[in-house]
C-alpha cells in the first residue's frame with residue numbers, strides 16, 4: 059500500500075515578482091515555497107499512513123534539482139521516500155506533457171491496487187488545476203477533485219467533493235487519484251526526529267534514461283515538443299490609466315465623489 | 326480512439342460550448358460562454374453549438390439558443406443525471422470525436438475544471454485554463470494587444486490567415502499575461518472563469534431557430550468507476566457576487582472594529598443594491614465566509630461599481646476585480662497598491678469615510 063503525493067516547488071508569488079525584459083518570469087531571483095495545496099495533499103497521505111502504518115508515503119516531484127530542498131523538508135514531515143523527476147528532456151512541458159511524465163514516473167514506481175495518488179488542487183504559478191486529472195487519465199484510474207474530507211475503508215474511498223454551492227459525496231475504489239483543497243486538513247510541521255532522519259530516507263532521481271522505456275514516454279509526448287500548447291506572446295498586465303485621487307476624506311470629498319459618479323451616470 | 330486523428334486542423338469545424346446544468350438548472354456561465362463563442366463563430370464563419378448532458382434535459386436546449394447557439398447537441402441518460410468524471414468524459418469525447426469541432430469552451434467551475442483536463446488528455450490536445458480573452462481573428466487580436474500591452478505590435482510579424490484560437494490568461498498569480506495557442510491538435514480547448522465574459526441579452530428569435538439534436542449515449546459499467554452517494558446544496562444563501570452590479574468589499578482594514586466594519590459595508594451595499602465581498606485576509610480571519618472572497622483563489626467579478634474598504638490591493642486580489650467598470654478605494658495608506666487600480670481613491674479611515682458614503686448614497 060502506497061500513498062503517492064505529487065508536489066511542486068513554486069515561486070512565492072505573494073511577494074514581489076521579477077519580470078525579465080523579454081516578459082518572462084525571472085524565477086532565479088525569486089524565493090520558492092512548496093505549493094500550498096500540495097501541503098494538504100502531503101498531510102492527507104500522512105494522516106492515512108497514521109491509520110495504516112504499513113503504508114508508505116512516496117513523494118514525486120518534477121522540477122529542477124533545487125526542488126531537492128523541498129523534498130527533504132517533506133521527508134522531515136514524515137514522508138518515507140522521495141523521487142525527483144528531473145531532466146533537460148522534460149523542460150518546457152505544458153500540463154499535458156507534465157502529467158505524461160509524472161504518470162510515467164508513477165508507472166515506473168509501480169501503481170498497485172491499494173495505492174492512492176494525492177495532488178494539490180492547483181499550483182499557484184500556473185493555477186490550472188489540470189495536472190492531477192490528467193495524471194489520472196493517463197494512468198486510466200478514477201479521480202476525485204476538490205476533496206474536503208475523505209475516509210478509506212478497505213479499498214473503498216469516500217470523498218466529500220466541494221462544489222461552489224455545496225458538495226457531493228463520492229465513492230470510488232483504489233487505485234485512484236484525489237486532488238486536495240485547504241479545507242481538507244491542516245498540514246503538520248516537521249519534527250526534530252524527522253529532520254534527523256530525513257537524510258537516511260530513500261531519495262531517487264529519475265531522469266530521461268530512467269523513464270525512457272516507459273510506454274508513456276515518447277519524444278512527442280514530453281517536453282516542449284510534446285506539449286500541445288505553446289506560449290504565443292507574453293506581456294505585463296495592463297496598467298490602468300491613472301485614476302483620480304480625491305483630496306481629503308471628509309464630507310465634501312465624499313460628496314465630490316458621488317457628484318462625479320452621478321455625472322458619469324455610474325449611479 | 327485509435328481511429329481519431331486530430332492533427333489536421335482542416336478536418337475540424339465549429340465552435341462548441343459545454344453547457345453545464347445541475348439538477349436541471351443551467352449555469353449562468355453557459356450564457357457567458359455562448360455569448361463569447363458567438364463572436365468567435367461569427368469571425369470564423371462557422372456554427373456555434375452547445376453541448377448539453379444530463380437526464381431528461383432536452384427541454385433546456387432552446388434557452389441556450391437564445392444566447393447564441395445555432396445548434397444544441399443533447400446527450401441524455403439517467404446515468405448522466407449527476408456529474409461524474411468518467412461518464413461525462415466518455416460521452417463528451419465520443420461526440421467530439423464524431424463531430425470534430427475546432428474549439429471547445431468549458432466554464433472553469435469546480436465541475437469544468439475536473440472535466441476539461443480529463444477530456445483534453447483523452448483527446449490528446451491542449452487545454453488552456455482560466456482564459457480572460459479569446460480571439461481567432463488576427464486583426465482583432467492585434468487591436469487587443471495594442472490596447473492592453475506595451476508590445477510593439479506593428480513591429481511584429483503575424484500570419485494574417487491564422488484562424489487558430491489565441492487564448493490569453495493571467496499567469497503567475499496575475500503578474501504576467503500570456504497568450505497560449507494550440508497549433509498542432511484539435512479541438513483547441515479552453516476554460517473560462519464564471520463572470521469573466523459578458524453575457525449577451527437573450528434573443529427569443531434565436532432561441533426559436535435553434536436546432537436541437539439528440540446524440541446517442543453509449544456507456545458501459547467499466548466507464549463508471551465513481552458513484553455519487555449524495556448531492557448537498559448548502560442551505561446558506563450563497564452571495565451572488567458574480568452577477569452583482571455593485572460589490573462593496575472589506576479587507577483586513579476593518580480589524581479594529583470588525584462588527585462596525587461589516588455593518589458599514591452591508592449598509593453601503595444595501596443602499597447601492599449591491600452585495601458584500603471580501604479580501605482573503607478578511608475571509609481567513611473568519612469575518613466572512615469563503616464564498617465572499619474576490620481574487621485569484623476567490624471569485625472574478627466585474628460589477629459596475631467595486632468599492633474596496635481597507636483592502637491593500639495585493640495582485641491576487643486585483644486579479645479578481647480589476648475589470649470592474651468603476652473602482653473606488655478607501656484606504657488609510659496613501660501608498661496602498663489598490664489605488665493603482667482605482668478610478669477614485671480616498672485616503673482616509675474607512676470608519677469615517679464609509680458612513681459618509683452611506684449618507685451620500687441614500688441622498689441619491
Ligand SMILES: Cc1cc2nc3c(=O)[nH]c(=O)nc-3n(C[C@H](O)[C@H](O)[C@H](O)COP(=O)(O)OP(=O)(O)OC[C@H]3O[C@@H](n4cnc5c(N)ncnc54)[C@H](O)[C@@H]3O)c2cc1C
Nearest residue numbers: 576577578604605606620621622623635637639642657675
Ligand atoms: C496563492 C495566493 C492566492 C491568493 N488569493 C487571494 C484572493 O483570491 N483574494 C485576495 O483578496 N487575496 C488573495 N491572496 C492574498 C493576498 O496576497 C493578500 O494577502 C490579501 O489580499 C490581503 O488582504 P487585505 O488587503 O484585506 O489585507 P492587508 O494587506 O492587511 O491590507 C489591509 C489594508 O487596510 C488598510 N487599512 C487598515 N486600517 C484601515 C482603516 N481604518 N481605514 C482604511 N484602511 C485601513 C491598510 O492600509 C491596508 O492597506 C492570495 C495570496 C496567495 C499567495
